[in-house]
Amino acid sequence: MKRRDKARTLAADLLPEMPLLPEPGVLRVLMIGDAIGKPGRKALEQELPSLRQERGIDFVTANGENVAGGMGLTLSTAAAMFDSGVDVITSGNHIWDKRELIPLLDGEPRILRPLNYGSVPGHGWGTFHAADGTEVAVVNAQGRSTMIPIENPFTDMDELLDGAADSLPPVRLVDFHCELTSEKTAFGLHLDGRVSAVVGTHTHVPTADHRVLARGTAYVSDLGMTGPLDSVIGFEPETVIPRFLNGLPTRFNVGSGPVFFNAVLIDIDPADGHAFSIERISRVLEG
Numbered sequence: 001m002k003r004r005d006k007a008r009t010l011a012a013d014l015l016p017e018m019p020l021l022p023e024p025g026v027l028r029v030l031m032i033g034d035a036i037g038k039p040g041r042k043a044l045e046q047e048l049p050s051l052r053q054e055r056g057i058d059f060v061t062a063n064g065e066n067v068a069g070g071m072g073l074t075l076s077t078a079a080a081m082f083d084s085g086v087d088v089i090t091s092g093n094h095i096w097d098k099r100e101l102i103p104l105l106d107g108e109p110r111i112l113r114p115l116n117y118g119s120v121p122g123h124g125w126g127t128f129h130a131a132d133g134t135e136v137a138v139v140n141a142q143g144r145s146t147m148i149p150i151e152n153p154f155t156d157m158d159e160l161l162d163g164a165a166d167s168l169p170p171v172r173l174v175d176f177h178c179e180l181t182s183e184k185t186a187f188g189l190h191l192d193g194r195v196s197a198v199v200g201t202h203t204h205v206p207t208a209d210h211r212v213l214a215r216g217t218a219y220v221s222d223l224g225m226t227g228p229l230d231s232v233i234g235f236e237p238e239t240v241i242p243r244f245l246n247g248l249p250t251r252f253n254v255g256s257g258p259v260f261f262n263a264v265l266i267d268i269d270p271a272d273g274h275a276f277s278i279e280r281i282s283r284v285l286e287g
Helices: 010-014 037-055 075-084 102-107 153-163 181-191 237-246
Strands: 027-032 059-063 088-090 125-129 135-142 172-177 197-201 218-220 225-228 259-268 275-285
Touching: 027 037, 027 172, 027 197, 037 059, 037 075, 037 225, 037 259, 037 275, 059 172, 075 088, 088 135, 135 153, 153 181, 172 181, 181 197, 197 259, 218 259, 218 275
Parallel strands: 027 059, 059 088, 135 172, 172 197, 197 218
Antiparallel strands: 027 259, 125 135, 225 259, 259 275
C-alpha cells in the first residue's frame, strides 16, 4: 500500500479531523473493544444500530471472547452480537473457554480465533464484504509476552501477507490480542503500510495513543472494553480485590451498572487500503 502524497503537519498526520459522515468513496469501519458478558451484549444492542446510521459505518468488528458470562463465547451470544450489527467477531485466549464452541468454529467463518495458534479448529482470518460491497480482510492475532507461548505473531503475519498477497484485498484490519503495549506498538510498526489498521485488545483499558502511522496504518494500543464502568476490567470489584489482598483464587462475576462503550472509527481508502483518520469513541451508557 502506498500512502497518498500530502503536505501535512505532524499533528494532522497523527489525528486528522474526521467528518460526521464519510466522504464519497471512503470506507468507514468501526472496531469495538472486548464486550463483557450481558452488559456488553446489551450495550451493542442499544448503541450499534443507531451508531452505524449516524456515522455512516460500512463494517463493524467486535472482540467477543468475554461475552458469554465474562469468559468465552457461545453460538447464542455470537448470534446476539451479529443481530446487533457486528459483521465479524474477533477473539483471543478466552475463545477456548466454552468447549462446546470449539468444534463449531470451522463452520462459522465470521468468528475468528488468533491466527498463530497453529493447527487448531477455526479461522485466523477471513475476507468479508462491507455494506458498500468493498472486500475487507480481518485478521486476528495474539501476543506472547506474559501470555501462552504460541506461534510467533510477527512471522505468522509476515507469512500471511507475503503468501496471500494476491488474494488479500487492500483493506486489512488486524485485532492484536496482547498484554504488553510494547509488543503491540512493535507489531503495529512492523505492519505499518501493509495493513489498514492494527488495534490492540485484551487489557480492557483504552489507551490514548490512537493515530495514523507514517506509512498509513491506523493504530491504537488498546480499544478498551465494552462492559461495566465501575468494575475491575469488567468484573465486580468485590470478586477481584480479595485476590490482591491475600492472593487466594476467587470466582469473578461480571459487574453491573453503567456500561463503558469503547471503539475506534477508521476512514480508509478502499483502493489502496491506506487509513485517512482514526477517531476514538467512548460513551457511558445506562446499565
